Amino acid sequence: MSFRFWRRVQLFPGVSLNLSKSGASLSLGPRGAKYTIGPRGTRATVGLPGSGLFYTVQNPGRGSRTSQRPAHSAPPVTPEIPVQDRLSLGFFQRLVTPADERAFVDGLRALHSGDETEALAQFEAAPEQADACWTAGLLRLKREELEVAQGHLQSALQHSATLGQLYAKYQINATTSFSVTPEVTAHIGPRERGTRLALAELHQLRDEHALAAEHLRLILAETPDDVVVKAAWAELLLDADPVPRAQADQVVQLSAGLENETPVHAALLLYKARALRALGLEEVAVSTLTQAYRRKKDRPEALLRQIRYERALAYAAVGRRGESRRELSAIYAEDPGFEDVAVRLGAR
Structure with missing residues (x-):
């Protein structure tokens, strides 16, 4: 008897740019997942698809400056910077910016304008940049090009120490929202944990349960009380009849x-x-x-x-x-x- 009382669904098809008072956010919508790049980051949120119920916790090991302020202090007031300005490299700045970083910025600009094909070309021209690999992997996952997506996400893992740095530099923080089980959605930024969750989902889509379980095991080794990952692993272990x-x-x-x-x-x-x-x-x-x-x-x-x-x-x-x-x-x-x-x- 199946426990899949929610199906895996594509939450947000396509690529869209959302502008609001809180700033810009860029949403990428692969199968069963939503990826949002916006001005707020460093938090992981979990909930249930379709319920509207979510709770939020800090990403392990990557606290934000907001979370480190005393409880009584007021949040700093910062001027809003349009996303196109954050991603603009002037003539002289382009001369001193490394080529792979320029490719990453140009890729985000292409996503901003809705040109996913150009964005992919730019991200894939920066294979040494973890953030570029991470984003390219999500875009390939969106297209269900699983083998190519796997390569990009594994490259992002190999450079995990720098994941999120370019997004932070240009004041565009990224958040991924994954249906890690039919019941559970996890919202995670470009970190090792989120990349492993993406790979676990990818391997499960390919019925490679042992590889999916290994990524979940490695996450739990670092954060043993992670209930989202436990739920993902439990769903994987019970995906057999009989169990x-x-x-x-x-x-x-x-x-x-x-x-x-x-x-x-x-x-x-x-x-x-x-x-x-x-x-x-x-x-x-x-x-x-x-x-x-x-x-x-x-x-x-x-x-x-x-x-x-x-x-x-x-x-x-x-x-x-x-x-x-x-x-x-x-x-x-x-x-x-x-x-x-x-x-x-x-x-x-």
Whole structure:
């Protein structure tokens, strides 16, 4: 039984430039992901696609100057600089700017004007610049040219110490938004963590699960409490029918001690319950799903419905058929077409 109650979707097709009072932002929209280059950065946000619910944490190891200010201090007032001015290299400046940096700037200008083909040509002319490789990789991923995208993203990893430096120099910070699982979206900047998440997604699209898992493992080695990466890895481990016991056990270990703090935590608890059911621990799965369902105020309806459905199946497995039927009936009243609820109730 699949847990994909949200499909992988292309959130924002094409390339667009958004101008607002907060400055310029450049959005690149590959399959299942949105990449936004804007004046605000250094934060990673996670949430659930379609829910409008997000929470934000600092990127590991890359705090912004904003985050380092005392809580009582007012944010500095800085004049807005039009993006075209940030990316303008005058005649004399071009003479002293390295060729690969010029290519990166020209690539951003091309994206600004909507010329993706020219932008790619410029970024790919700067293979030693991590930010150029990173952006080229995302554009190739947008085109589903996975092999070429992989090469660019791996090059960005090889120069990970300089990722984000050119964006910072020209005051254009980049943020990527990835559907790392059908339930979880992570918003990450041009850092090693974000690049590895992109590569994990790429390998999963190519059914290269071992390579995807290795990137997730390396992220968790640096940030072991990263619930987004845990959810991505759990979804990967459970992507089999039947789920091997060793993989189910690994999901249980990944989610050990988990509290129902956010929608992402609730999704991971859902994965944990599936793993417990694969191990034959139905009663514990019921308790885990009850924990996941306990908080409903800020949870998407689709997620809550899926939790109730899984709990109904677990109830039935332990002989609590009355409770199972009550759960299924409640789901049917809300959404008669959900999963196989109608068939289980004998309505079809």
